[in-house]
Amino acid sequence: MNIGQLARQAGVPIDTVRYYERQQLLPTAARSAGGYRIFGEQDLQRLRFIRRAKALGFSLDEIAELLSLNDHSPQDMGSVRDTARMRLQDIELRMAELRRMHGALSQLVDACPGHGALDQCPILAALTGEDR
Numbered sequence: 001m002n003i004g005q006l007a008r009q010a011g012v013p014i015d016t017v018r019y020y021e022r023q024q025l026l027p028t029a030a031r032s033a034g035g036y037r038i039f040g041e042q043d044l045q046r047l048r049f050i051r052r053a054k055a056l057g058f059s060l061d062e063i064a065e066l067l068s069l070n071d072h073s074p075q076d077m078g079s080v081r082d083t084a085r086m087r088l089q090d091i092e093l094r095m096a097e098l099r100r101m102h103g104a105l106s107q108l109v110d111a112c113p114g115h116g117a118l119d120q121c122p123i124l125a126a127l128t129g130e131d132r
Contacts, residue, residue: 003029006039010047017047025050025064058087 007014020026026046029037046067053063062083069079111122118124 001039001044003037003039006044006047009044010051012047012051020047020050023060023064025060025067056087057091058083062087 001009003014003017007017010017017026021028026043029039029043032038049067049070050063053066058066065083066080069083108123108126
């Protein structure tokens with residue numbers, strides 16, 4: 001299949017396929033006599049793997065590690081679990097930070113009457129560090 005077909009079937013833009021190829025997440029595609037990239041079913045499966053891993057929050061470096069582990073399947077799955085556990089811990093930390101940000105912003109929104117002079121705005125005061 002050509003790059004357009006691959007991208008369409010995987011649900012990603014063509015530029016994403018090219019980027020992943022440059023990042024060596026996808027193997028360099030074979031070329032037709034006319035110079036067009038030719039991809040196979042394994043490329044499609046790999047691209048779908050990358051897309052799903054990205055949706056779960058894995059970085060490209062972590063995805064490369066997971067792909068490497070997957071390519072050498074006789075290894076123990078402990079490495080995969082460790083990588084996923086680290087990603088989960090990172091997500092938990094980000095969620096805690098988002099909850100903190102939500103609480104702080106909620107207080108500022110509640111404190112703002114939504115009318116009046118800007119020099120009396122508690123949201124702007126908090127952002128500039130001024131007492132208004």
